[in-house]
Amino acid sequence: MQALVKTTGLNLTFGAVMAADNIDFELHSGESLAVIGQNGAGKTTFINICTGYLTPASGKVYFDGQDITAMTPRKIVRLGLGRSFQLPQLFTEHTVRECIQLSAARQNARLSMFKPLAATLDSHEVESTLELVGLKEDANVLSADLPEGKRKLLDVAMALALRPKLLIMDEPTSGVASEDKHGLMQTVMNALKERKVTSWFVEHDVDIVEQYATRVAAWINGAIVADGTPQEVLNNPKIKSEVLGT
Ligand SMILES: Nc1ncnc2c1ncn2[C@@H]1O[C@H](COP(=O)(O)OP(=O)(O)OP(=O)(O)O)[C@@H](O)[C@H]1O
Numbered sequence: 001m002q003a004l005v006k007t008t009g010l011n012l013t014f015g016a017v018m019a020a021d022n023i024d025f026e027l028h029s030g031e032s033l034a035v036i037g038q039n040g041a042g043k044t045t046f047i048n049i050c051t052g053y054l055t056p057a058s059g060k061v062y063f064d065g066q067d068i069t070a071m072t073p074r075k076i077v078r079l080g081l082g083r084s085f086q087l088p089q090l091f092t093e094h095t096v097r098e099c100i101q102l103s104a105a106r107q108n109a110r111l112s113m114f115k116p117l118a119a120t121l122d123s124h125e126v127e128s129t130l131e132l133v134g135l136k137e138d139a140n141v142l143s144a145d146l147p148e149g150k151r152k153l154l155d156v157a158m159a160l161a162l163r164p165k166l167l168i169m170d171e172p173t174s175g176v177a178s179e180d181k182h183g184l185m186q187t188v189m190n191a192l193k194e195r196k197v198t199s200w201f202v203e204h205d206v207d208i209v210e211q212y213a214t215r216v217a218a219w220i221n222g223a224i225v226a227d228g229t230p231q232e233v234l235n236n237p238k239i240k241s242e243v244l245g246t
Pocket residue numbers: 014017018019037038039040041042043044045046
């Protein structure tokens with residue numbers, strides 16, 4: 001089966017820092033990948049390279065068989081590689097519904113000064129996305145007024161409005177109270193399953209990793225040092241001492 005994401009020999013340094021060290025990696029449709037690693041290990045740099053925000057010094061990135069190494073983030077999103085951010089990128093002066101509408105319109109290049117936004121979009125699509133992430137009752141709330149957990153959900157919903165094949169989430173539960181993390185992840189993972197979206201998420205909470213990942217990749221100094229089932233990676237002595245600190 002062709003990999004959904006494939007990288008070959010990716011390298012990137014920032015001065016003396018090795019942020020990506022010859023990374024060969026594959027992700028297949030249907031996987032749920034958790035990425036773990038200490039701060040500064042290179043998890044976000046790898047995501048930035050795969051989503052067009054950074055260009056590697058050498059190496060290639062393929063999405064669905066297509067070379068996307070030199071593509072812009074916008075083009076990559078249109079191919080079906082979605083992304084959410086550690087700090088949600090919302091339209092803070094707009095309501096929850098409008099944020100989803102704007103996201104969907106951006107994807108379809110349907111933003112126009114001359115037509116109301118709602119008239120250019122499939123309203124059923126927008127409403128079903130709101131429902132999917134449990135934000136229907138908040139549809140008319142300003143996104144800036146949402147609590148952190150719902151801001152994260154809206155960020156995911158905006159990415160889902162673009163109908164991705166893969167969603168990469170950089171720390172989807174960071175900044176959320178520990179008692180709310182599981183509820184948030186459950187909603188997100190149910191939504192991805194419903195839309196048949198492959199998932200890749202960066203996570204520091206081992207309980208979340210164990211519960212929601214089918215595969216774990218552990219990073220140290222810009223390299224993947226362990227890659228396997230959660231059981232294998234989380235019980236690996238090197239990962240326990242150098243990544244998890246247990
Ligand atoms: N634009 C940049 N300029 C200079 N150095 C950078 C830049 N981006 C990242 N780095 C450095 O590259 C290394 C990897 O950073 P990266 O953000 O990828 O780590 P991370 O594993 O995502 O960490 P965190 O868990 O803190 O988000 C770090 O040493 C970081 O300081």
